[in-house]
Amino acid sequence: MQExxxxxxxxxxxxxxxxxTYFNKDASIVFVPTGAIYTGQSQIEGLMSQMRGSxxxxxxxxxxxxxxxxxxxxxxxxxxxxxxxxxxxxxxxxEIPGTGTTIVMPICTVxxxxxxxxxxxxxxxxxxxxxxxxxxxxxxxATAKGVGWVPDSEVFPKKFTTVFENLYADAAEDLPKxxxxxxxxxxxxxxxxxxxxSSFNPTTGGSRTSVKLYAPPGGKSNFSLx
Numbered sequence: 549m550q551e552x553x554x555x556x557x558x559x560x561x562x563x564x565x566x567x568x569t570y571f572n573k574d575a576s577i578v579f580v581p582t583g584a585i586y587t588g589q590s591q592i593e594g595l596m597s598q599m600r601g602s603x604x605x606x607x608x609x610x611x612x613x614x615x616x617x618x619x620x621x622x623x624x625x626x627x628x629x630x631x632x633x634x635x636x637x638x639x640x641x642x643e644i645p646g647t648g649t650t651i652v653m654p655i656c657t658v659x660x661x662x663x664x665x666x667x668x669x670x671x672x673x674x675x676x677x678x679x680x681x682x683x684x685x686x687x688x689x690a691t692a693k694g695v696g697w698v699p700d701s702e703v704f705p706k707k708f709t710t711v712f713e714n715l716y717a718d719a720a721e722d723l724p725k726x727x728x729x730x731x732x733x734x735x736x737x738x739x740x741x742x743x744x745x746s747s748f749n750p751t752t753g754g755s756r757t758s759v760k761l762y763a764p765p766g767g768k769s770n771f772s773l774x
Contacts (some may be wrong), residue, residue: 581677
């Protein structure tokens with residue numbers, strides 16, 4: 549199993565036309581942080597072409613751990629990935645032009661191997677997308693109100709930075725309003741007793757109020773307010 553996996557993982561720097569050597573016809577590769585999905589040999593060949601164009605900038609891929617589930621054909625690998633962001637890398641940072649910075653981040657790969665064809669059936673990449681964006685200075689500061697991040701104007705033109713700032717500012721203003729609107733029906737129900745069974749009848753004695761609440765069949769729940 550280990551020998552097979554070591555041979556299959558070499559697809560990353562291989563010519564796109566060799567995809568059939570490594571993948572099933574209906575195989576898929578998913579980059580979970582970006583949601584990018586490549587399905588079938590045609591799309592995977594496109595991905596291999598992108599990766600081959602960037603693989604020269606990989607400084608290291610230090611394996612931290614690897615585990616094999618030989619019975620089910622599943623391999624999980626953790627590695628410390630170091631790459632120079634010298635060109636557009638859609639598979640790693642979609643739509644972000646090369647910044648010349650070095651990205652160092654942990655990455656986990658889960659590979660499902662078809663034990664009949666002895667090829668990759670599916671593969672999923674997990675990594676901290678926000679950390680990668682921060683490394684290339686796309687995410688560089690929090691907004692004043694602490695809601696989300698805004699792009700660095702050195703990477704994105706000012707007009708795009710302004711758009712993001714406005715979006716986050718609007719979100720910061722809308723969140724309290726949405727919370728208030730969502731809480732209003734609950735407050736009204738609490739005041740009127742709406743939503744309680746017809747037998748709901750709080751009793752008051754002295755300075756304490758005892759309220760009988762819903763309980764599962766055969767049980768009772770009591771709640772006291774001081």
